[in-house]
Amino acid sequence: xxxxxxxxxxxxxxxxxxxxxxxxxxxxxxxxxxxxxxxxxxxxxxxxxxxxxxxxxxxxxxxxxxxxxxxxxxxxxxxxxxxxxxxxxxxxxxxxxxxxxxxxxxxxxxxxxxxxxxxxxxxxxxxxxxxxxxxxxxxxxxxxxxxxxxxxxxxxxxxxxxxxxxxxxxxxxxxxxxxxxxxxxxxxxxxxxxxxxxxxxxxxxxxxxxxxxxxxxxxxxxxxxxxxxxxxxxxxxxxxxxxxxxxxxxxxxxxxxxxxxxxxxxxxxxxxxxxxxxxxxxxxxxxxxxxxxxxxxxxxxxxxxxxxxxxxxxxxxxxxxxxxxxxxxxxxxxxxxxxxxxxxxxxx
Amino acid sequence: xxxxxxxxxxxxxxxxxxxxxxxxxxxxxxxxxxxxxxxxxxxxxxxxxxxxxxxxxxxxxxxxxxxxxxxxxxxxxxxxxxxxxxxxxxxxxxxxxxxxxxxxxxxxxxxxxxxxxxxxxxxxxxxxxxxxxxxxxxxxxxxxxxxxxxxxxxxxxxxxxxxxxxxxxxxxxxxxxxxxxxxxxxxxxxxxxxxxxxxxxxxxxxxxxxxxxxxxxxxxxxxxxxxxxxxxxxxxxxxxxxxxxxxxxxxxxxxxxxxxxxxxxxxxxxxxxxxxxxxxxxxxxxxxxxxxxxxxxxxxxxxxxxxxxxxxxxxxxxxxxxxxxxxxxxxxxxxxxxxxxxxxxxxx
Numbered sequence: 001x002x003x004x005x006x007x008x009x010x011x012x013x014x015x016x017x018x019x020x021x022x023x024x025x026x027x028x029x030x031x032x033x034x035x036x037x038x039x040x041x042x043x044x045x046x047x048x049x050x051x052x053x054x055x056x057x058x059x060x061x062x063x064x065x066x067x068x069x070x071x072x073x074x075x076x077x078x079x080x081x082x083x084x085x086x087x088x089x090x091x092x093x094x095x096x097x098x099x100x101x102x103x104x105x106x107x108x109x110x111x112x113x114x115x116x117x118x119x120x121x122x123x124x125x126x127x128x129x130x131x132x133x134x135x136x137x138x139x140x141x142x143x144x145x146x147x148x149x150x151x152x153x154x155x156x157x158x159x160x161x162x163x164x165x166x167x168x169x170x171x172x173x174x175x176x177x178x179x180x181x182x183x184x185x186x187x188x189x190x191x192x193x194x195x196x197x198x199x200x201x202x203x204x205x206x207x208x209x210x211x212x213x214x215x216x217x218x219x220x221x222x223x224x225x226x227x228x229x230x231x232x233x234x235x236x237x238x239x240x241x242x243x244x245x246x247x248x249x250x251x252x253x254x255x256x257x258x259x260x261x262x263x264x265x266x267x268x269x270x271x272x273x274x275x276x277x278x279x280x281x282x283x284x285x286x287x288x289x290x291x292x293x294x295x296x297x298x299x300x301x302x303x304x305x306x307x308x309x310x311x312x313x314x315x316x317x318x319x320x321x322x323x324x325x326x327x328x329x330x331x332x333x334x335x336x337x338x339x340x341x342x343x344x345x346x347x348x
Numbered sequence: 349x350x351x352x353x354x355x356x357x358x359x360x361x362x363x364x365x366x367x368x369x370x371x372x373x374x375x376x377x378x379x380x381x382x383x384x385x386x387x388x389x390x391x392x393x394x395x396x397x398x399x400x401x402x403x404x405x406x407x408x409x410x411x412x413x414x415x416x417x418x419x420x421x422x423x424x425x426x427x428x429x430x431x432x433x434x435x436x437x438x439x440x441x442x443x444x445x446x447x448x449x450x451x452x453x454x455x456x457x458x459x460x461x462x463x464x465x466x467x468x469x470x471x472x473x474x475x476x477x478x479x480x481x482x483x484x485x486x487x488x489x490x491x492x493x494x495x496x497x498x499x500x501x502x503x504x505x506x507x508x509x510x511x512x513x514x515x516x517x518x519x520x521x522x523x524x525x526x527x528x529x530x531x532x533x534x535x536x537x538x539x540x541x542x543x544x545x546x547x548x549x550x551x552x553x554x555x556x557x558x559x560x561x562x563x564x565x566x567x568x569x570x571x572x573x574x575x576x577x578x579x580x581x582x583x584x585x586x587x588x589x590x591x592x593x594x595x596x597x598x599x600x601x602x603x604x605x606x607x608x609x610x611x612x613x614x615x616x617x618x619x620x621x622x623x624x625x626x627x628x629x630x631x632x633x634x635x636x637x638x639x640x641x642x643x644x645x646x647x648x649x650x651x652x653x654x655x656x657x658x659x660x661x662x663x664x665x666x667x668x669x670x671x672x673x674x675x676x677x678x679x680x681x682x683x684x685x686x687x688x689x690x691x692x693x694x695x696x
Contacts, residue, residue: 071627237622251639259623270618274585275607277634279419284632286625291599 003039003051005092005100011037014110014325016076019067023333028065029082029326037113041094048098048116050088052108053348055322056136057329057341058085058170059260072288082110082325087125087135089348095119103127103348105135110325112345130304131316132348137340138314139304141289142170145257147299148292150178153255153285154231158183161225163244166235167208168195168315170340171257174303175233176205177312184231187224189240191335198338202313217243228252236261237271245273245282254284260333315339351387351399353440353448359385362458362673364424367415371681376413377430377674385461389442396446396464398436400456401696403670404484405677405689406433406518407608420636430458430673435473435483437696443467451475451696453483458673460693478652479664480696485688486662487652489637490518493605495647496640498526501603501633502579506531509573511592514583515556516543516663518688519605522651523581524553525660532579535572537588539683546686550661565591576600584609585619593621593630602632608681663687 003009013032020028041049061084064076076082090102091113098104098119106122108114116122125135137143149171150156162179164172167188176199179186187207188199199208207224214220221229221243228249234241237259244254277284306312317337319328322345331337351357361380368376389397409432412424424430438450439461446452446467454470456462464470473483485491497519498504510527512520515536524547527534535555536547547556555572562568569577569591576597582589585607592602625632654660665685667676670693679685 241622242618256622256625258626270590270620271622272618274589274604274619275634277604277632278606278636279634281634281636281639283634284625286628286630288626288629291629 003091005039005049007039008036009039009113011035011112012322013081013112014322016065016078016080016082018078019075020065024062024065024330026326026330029329031323031326035111037115039091039113041092041115043094045094046119048090048095048104048119048122049092050090050104050108050114050116052086052088052110052112052114052322052345053103054087054133054136054318055108055110055325055343055345056085056140056142057325057332057337057343058142059258059332061329062333072290083107084110085136085141086345087132088114088116098122098124103132105140110322112322128304130307133316133318133342133344134307134314136342137170137316138174138307138312139300142340143174143303144292144296144299145289146171146174146178147303148289148295149255149257149287150175150231150233152292152295153287154233154253156182156184156231160184160230161227161249162186162231162233163221163225163229164188164205164233164235165211165240166190166258166260167199167205168203168339169235169337172233172235173199173203173315173339174312176203179231180204180206181306181311192338195335195338198315203315211240218246221247231255233257234259238269242272245271245276248276248280248282250280252280252282254282256284256286316342318342318344320344351439353397354386354388356384356386357461359383359460360670361429361460362670364413364426364428364430366426367423368413372410372413372678374674374678377677379671379674383459385463387439387461389440389463391442393442394467396438396443396452396467396470397440398438398452398456398462398464400434400436400458400460400462400670400693401451402435402481402484402666403456403458403673403691403693404433404488404490405673405680405685405691406490407606407680409677410681420638431455432458433484433489434693435480436462436464446470446472451480453488458670460670476652478655481664481666481690481692482655482662484690485518485664486522486655486660487648490688491522491651492640492644492647493637494519494522494526495651496637496643497603497605497635498523498579498581500640500643501635502581502601504530504532504579508532508578509575509597510534510579510581511569511573511577512536512553512581512583513559513588514538514606514608515547515553516551516687517583517685520581520583521547521551521663521687522660524551527579528552528554529654529659540686543683543686546663551663559588566594569595579603581605582607586617590620593619593624596624596628596630598628600628600630602630604632604634664690666690666692668692 086108103125162184196208199205238261434456451473510532544556547553586609
């Protein structure tokens with residue numbers, strides 16, 4: 001587009017309005033058209049000025065909409081632009097590690113242009129045959145979450161029976177494919193017939209079911225896993241976790257990645273059947289990809305290699321335009337997205 | 349007492365009447381006076397005939413009173429004598445590994461004399477300066493549960509903040525002492541002022557509280573662990589576990605030994621706050637001592653050594669007479685016992 005360094009331009013932004021309870025709504029965010037920004041990284045600031053290309057919609061962002069400071073990441077600031085992961089192009093840089101034209105992935109703002117303060121978390125993206133937007137998914141935080149969570153937390157062995165919830169999502173679709181590549185038997189749950197079809201016919205899952213059509217989750221798990229479950233990669237918590245606990249095998253492992261069904265930290269219902277952890281000697285482990293960052297280079301090499309060889313596929317669900325960010329994000333919590341949800345703000 | 353091999357004698361027994369729901373009652377068991385037994389291990393049977401000395405009352409036995417076959421040990425048989433761990437003296441043996449006069453510990457019956465079929469699980473007790481009844485506690489299943497659970501499952505490090513529930517019980521009192529011997533800070537919860545006093549003044553816990561006097565378990569945990577909890581050795585489940593989840597430190601570990609508060613497998617209430625497993629990257633692991641039996645010889649050597657050196661103490665709560673078995677067992681579930689509950693059936 002030929003932005004000139006030093007130019008003052010309009011900068012559309014998505015603003016976080018204030019702390020919420022329950023499921024996010026579009027009205028919790030606001031499109032702000034009136035801002036301007038000088039396309040410059042001030043001398044002596046160590047900052048970089050980027051143009052945002054792709055913004056990532058991730059369920060963990062829901063946690064930042066709550067006024068709770070005991071988590072691993074602080075809450076959003078009401079009235080400020082939403083922060084999220086994205087892929088951006090450097091326009092100006094006062095940091096010697098980055099130069100104009102570099103493509104970077106990491107934390108940025110939900111706006112057209114951002115002055116980035118947290119440069120130390122940014123990764124430079126080497127251009128190759130992989131779509132840039134995939135650095136918010138396959139090769140970004142969700143992909144690495146799947147990789148670290150499945151291999152490091154769940155400890156898979158060949159022949160293990162693996163169950164993945166939210167299995168067509170940004171993380172789940174990769175967990176299932178990693179499991180298949182490692183000789184496991186994999187079943188996924190998802191929330192529509194279209195997603196079930198994708199799991200079985202495009203992503204290579206051995207079986208899949210639509211949890212919204214099953215009145216008795218224990219019964220469906222007994223049907224698809226008559227032998228029981230060795231590994232449960234949990235993205236949803238709640239009643240699915242309760243049913244899984246009844247079907248775990250001895251020495252099974254539950255990797256707790258997320259609990260998208262649990263919108264409130266106080267979780268009024270609670271999870272039953274935990275005593276089955278003892279009966280079956282199950283290890284249930286919460287994890288965050290950030291604890292495994294030493295493995296990121298290996299992940300990048302392994303997974304981009306698998307992708308280039310055609311051994312892994314990745315479903316992406318892209319919306320065009322920053323102004324569609326709120327609806328894209330909100331849709332995550334009703335399962336509207338099919339695959340990894342991304343907003344394209346601008347093409348390179 | 350000079351029983352003669354081949355003699356036919358009266359054999360008092362405690363009979364399991366039938367499957368139950370909820371908390372056990374004395375009337376779920378029955379003292380049967382009319383049985384007789386021939387004090388003989390029949391030739392060719394490979395059985396051994398023992399005189400029972402000490403019988404162990406353990407919370408896990410509650411699980412055998414339920415008609416549920418998916419657990420690690422089958423249910424009791426209605427109308428049959430109750431099976432449990434104990435210390436017994438061999439009167440006659442058709443198994444070359446045991447001879448009359450041997451003291452054995454392992455599964456036996458709640459009766460005066462038992463013909464034992466499961467010899468392969470029996471351990472011979474070498475007589476030394478340790479009371480024989482301690483082979484149902486300190487040096488038996490509860491002691492080994494504490495040892496394997498704390499060292500193998502909870503992975504303690506020097507300086508860790510350790511919380512133990514049911515801390516004066518057969519298992520908890522040892523977990524706390526193991527933790528202190530390993531340089532941890534240890535707090536226990538128990539259900540009476542007397543128990544709290546014992547924890548602080550006899551068992552060496554750094555602090556202790558009576559959970560029955562605390563309306564807000566989260567608040568009391570924040571008071572005794574302002575820095576949070578690294579290790580929770582869970583004997584109770586329920587609302588204490590919910591409060592602990594709010595107070596775990598990053599990379600904390602929860603060893604789930606039992607959930608004595610959860611009398612019903614269906615657990616209608618459920619456990620809230622599980623999402624804190626993710627926020628704090630906590631590992632929660634159910635375990636059974638039987639998975640660690642390769643460590644039993646080392647445990648026996650370590651713990652009997654510590655005991656003989658006076659570095660470990662053990663609280664035992666003994667009732668005299670088989671007829672008091674049902675009340676002793678039932679008392680476990682209201683916390684009547686102070687320390688390991690044992691029934692003395694006969695002195696050696």
